[in-house]
Amino acid sequence: MGIKVSKSNLVFTNATYVLKPKTSLTKTTATVVETIEQNQEEITLVWLDVKPVVDQLIHREQKLREINDYCKFYYDQNSCIEYIHSSVNVKVFLVIPGSLANNILLKVHKLEQVDFVFIYCIERDRYLSLLNDYSKLVGIYTSENDLMKSIQNTIKLVEKRLITLNSYNHKQKSTRDLTTESGSFLFFQLFKDILMNMPQTNESKHEMIRKCRDYYCDNKKQLKNIELFNSTYQSIDAIQWYTNSNFPLYKLINKALRTEDINELFHFRFFIVDLSSNLFKTYKDYKKMNIKSPIVHLYRGTYLSIDELQKLKENVGNLISTNGFLSTSRCRMVATMFTDNAIFEIETDIRLKTVVFADVAQYSKFPDEQEVLFDIGAAFQIDSCVYDSNTDKKWIIKMTATDKGAELAKEYFEFQKKKVAESDIVLMFGHLLIEMGQHQKAQKYFENVLRQKPNDEEVACIYHNIGRAYRLKNEYERAIDNYNQSFQMHSIARPPRYLSAAKSLNGIGVVYNEIKAYDKALEYLIKALNMYQKSLQNEHIDIAGTLNNLGNAYRGKREFDIALEYLKRAQNINENILPHDHPNISRTYNNMGNIYYAKRDYQRALETYTKAITMNKKILPSDHPDITRCLKNLGLVHCNMKNYDQALNFFSKALEIVEKTYPQEHPCVTDIQQQIQIIKKYNEIS
Template sequence: MILINDTIFLVIDGSPSTSFLEAIKSLKHIDSVFFYSSLPDIIDDINKGQYAYLVYLCETEETLIDSIRKSREELDQHIVTLSMYNIKEKATRDLSKEAGSFIFFQLFKNILKHMPTTDQAKKTMITTCRNYYRGKLTELVNIDEFDRTYKSADAIPWFVKDTFINKFINKVLRTEDVSVLYQFRFYIMDLSEQLEMKFLELKEKQKDVLRLYRHSQLNHDEVENFQRSIGNLISTNEYLLTSSIRSVAYDFATKSPKSEGFERVLFEYQVDLNIVQTIVIADVREYSTFPEQAEFLVDIGAVFQIDSCQYSVEEDLWHIQVHATNQGTDFAAEYMEYQKKKMIESNIFLMFGNLLLEMGEYAKAERYFDTILNSMNPNDEEIACIFFNFGRTHQLKGDFNRAINCYHRAYNLHMDARPKRLASAGKALNGLGIVYSEQGRQLKAEECFQRAMKLYKKSIPKKHVDVAGALINLGTIDCDRQHYDEAVVKYRKAKKIYDSSLPPDHPNHAVPRVNLGNVYLAAKDYSKACEEYEIALKLQQQSLPNDHPNIARTLHNLAIAQTHLGNIEQAKQYLERAEEIANHVLSSKHPVVSSIRKTKALMEEES
């Protein structure tokens, strides 16, 4: 018997008795049973028993060892896959608190739409599903059928069937992890595209208000959150299978057994098809096993406003009413348009890595760029861009030596090209300067920023956002030298460029504000510092995921400024939030984490 990660590989020499097989049938820890025997007939007898564990017949010692080795590799992959997909799950997002996450989720959808469909994308999804459902014979059969027969037009029929697709895709979506979602891009692209086509058909047939119903079970905290959030916007992180017949959902809601700690809920969705333009709904009853249930499928990212949340004692049922709205996407529209233009101008595969970086997912971005570099035969310019992004990744993670090497390589590749790619080389120099500045090597940093500006003057307009970035970095050098007036001038110039060049919801609008706050903090004008940091924080919370490292930095700065103003309790609250985010998304050795620890220690000493 071999024990691996609390999972048993059982090796049996010869043919076991039926009573023995029955005795081990209920043991959940047994993953695989290896029969070491030269009698092939025993495997047929065992398979007839339909045991939950995997069964292998090994006629030689070499076969036995090889089978165990392969099973161990498969099990390891299975465990990794399970841990990846069994993380936090959220079916909805409160847009009053998580606007930034919503924007990036929408960006992810747009990037998917622009990605080419490839056989490799399908293989990635199939492999992941097989790893996840290892040992689940019924689902493995379904996966094999999907692999053999699936076509894009089958996306909706496969989803409404009770198979791994329906269960796993929504589970994946609820993780909100775009690097995980990327592995399912092949199917998500198809399903959303097919839903859009069906939605156009629906709008031709129906012009008025559509009412849909869905049963669910929510825990007490989730119900209370709905009660507190009347009027708030929520967006769906999954494909919602609903019914247009109230009694169908009502019967499921009232007759299904209630899980301990959960409440039964009936959702009512009201969709005015004459008003709402940003929601996609498809009538899928023609594909359903139960067409009488009149099922409608709602696409991911649909936005609803909560109208009411009321409990019926007689029914022991919560009734939650919401209506579809365009509001959630209106505030992000310009930013989305800006990003779409960037997609057209750049490599779509690199855009996905950039999205991970902008979300603060540095480790995932690094893995992604490494995959692109080693598996997609990038050209010279793409290789240079990948190394630039490696530089950004290492810089943001605090691994400065590796960042310097990557930025140098990117710079050399751009300058060795014919013709030279001056603007891209300037960005690499700018990145180098940031790293040197972080290391306290201000002279080298200033040299890099000035060289970057010279290249920008030859290659891009004066009001380009990259010029603004270099101005901010040069302003930081001025601030470190206590040349505060000069720093403020550069920051204000950068702010004007951002104001005229970026959409209102772009996170870079916060950058000049943060740096102005830094100037006032260094100059000991703590009230003005707080004002700038508060504005920056608001901008960041509107445009970045809640746990983004930049938010942690701003919260930390606010804690320092509030401490100097004597607002200790307020400072502690800011610092606590900063520490929570930093510990979640950054390594323990990252400079931001170290700075937060130092500030916390100082505050504890003084209290």
Template structure:
């Protein structure tokens, strides 16, 4: 909590300095200081007051020092957007319509507009505000209004597949002071691909159709369901830099953490900076630098006698991940096992890090064809099919339910791996001739697979076959 209070105080101080003499904004800053809670982040951002202007300026100019100052609010905003995304997806699921069409209007210099070509990428420095209402977007584009000759009115039509794990987008209408704008807000790191360009001479608009791109989302899809569960164990000081790395902004993340090294930090926090530098370099596939910084973190943590803490275990897992990329399986297993031993002593048995560690170790053994060893880890870390192949039916239901619990704590609710567990449960109950429960799990399996897999995918076919068998038994 002290780190949170410190980061909030840093931000308030910076805002007061910037708006010194501006009584209106100083009053807003004081109101924020006295009343703000984490749940208010979206509401404050959409007010377009001092928070909106200063954070957007810092993001637009890539001012790492300013971003560090505003880390307190940025983390809250990202957290709330992720939660709101879940509500948006749930609504889409109820309506069976996962395509979101939204709009953004902008006045851009002609030289910038000329750079927008078919199949080109557009990366956003910051949060991106859009609207469900095309007429609102046209107003922001300046349609039918007099603009400077060197500017051009651009209307972006944005298509978002809400089933994609590669973007966080949220409907913030209910938080806005102007709800009629129907605002939809993208989190940091959104990247789009241009799929169509047209010029509307009647309305004097350049119409650009774009879709969310997966090009920079290699690690973001892992991050989205994970980072917000991790916050309880990670100081707010470090979360923003981690966010940059996980949305593909590796250079910015490295700059951020290297800037932190110039701030007076105790060895505990310096070790965490080294860890995050190693993490960002690993994402960049610079394994030599990644290993160096992970090992620097390990050295400091040993010196501080932190060998039984979460952060030390996380560092060991980081070293193991580098050895995995270097195909050094002996050291990979060594460090993964060291990390797992610590996790098991300090975390609950169903904690996400234990599940991830078990899965990593099991995967290494499986690749080495050491199936008995792999079995011991996979049965705790979700890969229940190995247990079934070994013929262990007696404990199967316990394993399946344990796997489902762990997977649901790690993954989005419509992830195919959750469907795999539903399928195993359905098959188990079918073999036990408990067809009503088998039907429940079989229906859940198909619901996910039909949305996530291609029509010819073998898993979808197997799930449909099982559903048909269960239904046939119920109709007898």
């Protein structure tokens, strides 16, 4: 027989209770019956107890959700530990009873996802020694109110020190061919401009309000805050609302920014634009008053993992940005209050043209923190990353604010404008997502833009890009549908837009290549080539691209000589119109190597693959996918030439790269591991 308690979001079974939006308290004997919604909080509160008491749970739910909206209750320790082990990319705050403390701490203390542990019990003195043994143990509490206050203060500390870093590798000689990391760096260089180009409407405000109400639908305290915001908010109050720690808006926005969640960012675009505009206005006023003191020193305390510290050390001299608005302090002492193992020392200059920051202490509930907030897109050069073993006993990262991030964004925009024949920054941002490999995000982004009712030509381009995103997600039917929609709209325009229509035909041809329908691929690619040749000079990057695709189609049909002819034509165009170090040239060499390999002309394959990888090593970061691809191809050639030691060397280098990027079970890793095992067996036999 079930129990239901209305207006609660607490679900429990014989193992677990889950606090989440839009649910009620339900007792079952098996598993959780409702679907757990996405956690929009930065932190998951997990409360483990030995015995469930429904009345206590309801009371705790109300108090906990005022602190953090996503919570889980367990009274089976194995289920609790299993959940924590299975949680990825989350920060867990764990509350445990004293009777289970020794056992639980032993099992979870070293887990990366467990940030802090709190003990709630009657016999405090009995467990005091644990504070010396476990650094993540915050305290031992006999009062529930004291426990709640401690959790709240610790959450504030964690939220203050959260930071996501993106670097731009100096070896990435241009913005022509991006790694995911460098793409993320450019993401926020362009993002603000995208939002500023979108209309600021009441509907965008209502969309944001609906999102907040939906997530906090059972949280009475936050619903009151949301209604207050809805009825009183004015654009000039954006900074004040953002610094209001009691209001959930800053949490939702910061998480969306940190995770580059396109859907969520669209929901909050109304407020993000207002906040950026207010920061810029405040910054202009500050500049007028401080012309004679242009240099400003700021500080931020944080926690950095071993991997993050290594990343910073490797990127000294490179550019770096943070995901979203960066909170700093004028006071170094304040920064040390919010630090664990690292302090950023930042020097900025009001004479910079694109780096915007504002003193927001006057708007904050905590003016003594002397908070200074950087706007989205601020870029910094890493000057040094060293451990201070004398004074601070922490890592000190020195950075200087710079305009170079905005310059790179401009370079990227100009290059893409030539490459895709589009000059709309809103569409360009979607191209960036695709180049970053964020195909799902790109699809959602373009679908969101489509709902903004752009003009006819933009709609056709958006359908093309949605098709491209679906193709890269291997959803081929949807890709063809969207490419066709784009082609039809460009074709019936007056006058017809032949160049754009040809791009969509080329896209359909690529889809058929990928599903090995080579005759259909040739049909569409030849149509695309003919259409290009009507509207373009013979030597154009789009013509070279289609010739390359035709070469791949004929390779699929095993008509290798014809395939090589098309690839050579493509390469001639590339070499005549592109810089000598352009990635398209190395990729065409790689495709030509594939033909020679298929023809079992291993010597020519080796020579061509070597040309490709030599170019790639000069122009791309060492972990770029194109380098991995060349290493694998060289490994295959040497294996077929029975040069097993050299084959093993190339595959081992490829494995070293992919293991840094993908989990062990990913096909990119397992495929190379299998090749290495095969080569080792061949080596033993020979």
